[in-house]
Structure formats: C-alpha cells, structure tokens
Amino acid sequence: MIFKVYYQKSITEVPVRENTKTMYVEANYEREVRTKLADRGFNIEYVQPVVDAFLDYEKQNEDFKVLEID
Incomplete structure (x- = not known):
C-alpha cells in the first residue's frame, strides 16, 4: 500500500502549513x-x-x- 506522508524537515520545527512537505512511502x-x-529526524504531521x-x-x-525504504 502507498501512504502520503505530510512532514516538516526538522523535528524541532513548529508545523506551519506553508512549510509542510509531502512524500510517498510504500508500506x-x-x-x-x-x-x-x-x-530521518522528520516531524511527521500526518x-x-x-x-x-x-x-x-x-x-x-x-x-x-x-x-521504498527497508
């Protein structure tokens, strides 16, 4: 299954919509x-x-x- 991950690049960042990145991960x-x-040190929002x-x-x-991360 494929998941869309919404995240900030740093775990220390406060989540701000304009800075939110996305990636797709198979799991x-x-x-x-x-x-x-x-x-990876990401602040995963959703x-x-x-x-x-x-x-x-x-x-x-x-x-x-x-x-595809192992």
Whole structure:
C-alpha cells in the first residue's frame, strides 16, 4: 500500500502549513511508515493511505515518486 506522508524537515520545527512537505512511502500499514522514517529526524504531521481514485489522481502529479525504504 502507498501512504502520503505530510512532514516538516526538522523535528524541532513548529508545523506551519506553508512549510509542510509531502512524500510517498510504500508500506503495509501506518506504523511501518513511521518506523521506517523514525531515524530521518522528520516531524511527521500526518500519514494518509492513498488508494483507488486518490492514487490515480496523485500519480498525475509530476512529483509523484514512491520511496521504498527497508
């Protein structure tokens, strides 16, 4: 399954909408996404599953790249 992760680049940053970044991560469930990203120092705001029509829509974005993190 693919998840869309909303995050700030630094865990010390206060979440501000204008500074929020997104990435796509392949995992089986949300907890696995958070575990995979734990050592990167991101301030993860929200993890959202991307399925069906939403996934098709996101694939149209030129920045759509799925990270496969072990």
